Amino acid sequence: MYKTILVHMANDEGHMTRFNMALEMAKAYQAHLIALYNASPVSMPQAGRGASIGYLAEATQIAREKAVSIKAEVEEACAQAGIPVEWRMGEGDHIKVLSHHALAVDLVIVSHAKADEREDRVTFHIPENMVLYSGCPVLVIPHKCKVLMPGSHIMISWKGCRESLQAVRDAMPLLKIAEKVTMFTVVKTSRDSVEEQKFVDFLSRHDVLVDVVTDESGTGNVGESILANAKNLNADLIIMGAYGHSKIREMVIGSVTKYVTANMTIPVLLAH
DSSP states (O other): OOOEEEEEEOSSTTHHHHHHHHHHHHHHHTOEEEEEEEOSOSOOBSSGGGGSHHHHHHHHHHHHHHHHHHHHHHHHHHHHHTOOEEEEEEOSOHHHHHHHHGGGOSEEEEEOOOGGGTTBSSGGGHHHHHHHHHSSOEEEEOTTOOOSSOOSEEEEEEOSSHHHHHHHHHTHHHHTTOSEEEEEEOSOOOTTSOOHHHHHHHHHTTTOOOEEEEOOOOOSOHHHHHHHHHHHTTOSEEEEEOOBOOSSGGGOBOHHHHHHHHHOSSOEEEEO
């Protein structure tokens, strides 16, 4: 069960979308809810005025002032729902601040990084870096999320490796209450991979029944195939592993994970 949920709050347009999802999940799992507000700018362009010290100071001051109204908004929503909330404030690199506070939580909720934010030094890197550095599953929410609580139809993006297995284990609280679960595989598994049937049997012992769908075309972008099949299946959540390929921070995430987190239209749960 998710008994401690941390949601990333900041002075950005998606903060209440993230919080509303976190609030619904806290109600469903009777979890302790932590709203972590970071006053540092959540959006930092690579060049121009956005890279200047003056811009950073100005944006930080605006975010500090905005914290008062956002806190009031959060507390009002929690009071109406009858759910207590722990409000925390932070300042500095969003990944470092989030990772520090995520050390003793079960789930972190952040917003996705849109493809048109590729030149952003902060926003575009939050989802995958959080899952790699926090040691905690990360639920990534699209900016215009249509569901308050995902799980009516969950699609598992299966690769048969450790990361896939970890993502499923981390998503078990959601899988156990899902109305339908589909395992989608697009990549041929290696000799060391867990066989699909063994994995299906593993989930069945947790009372999770799975349909298996395989893309055997062997062509095209894997990330595109994952998103297209999730849409065709009418899934409202994708579960997938985040695959690291390098120790260098800027190169650590695989292209499939980056593509999915940049172009997603439904929530994605990542684990590493």
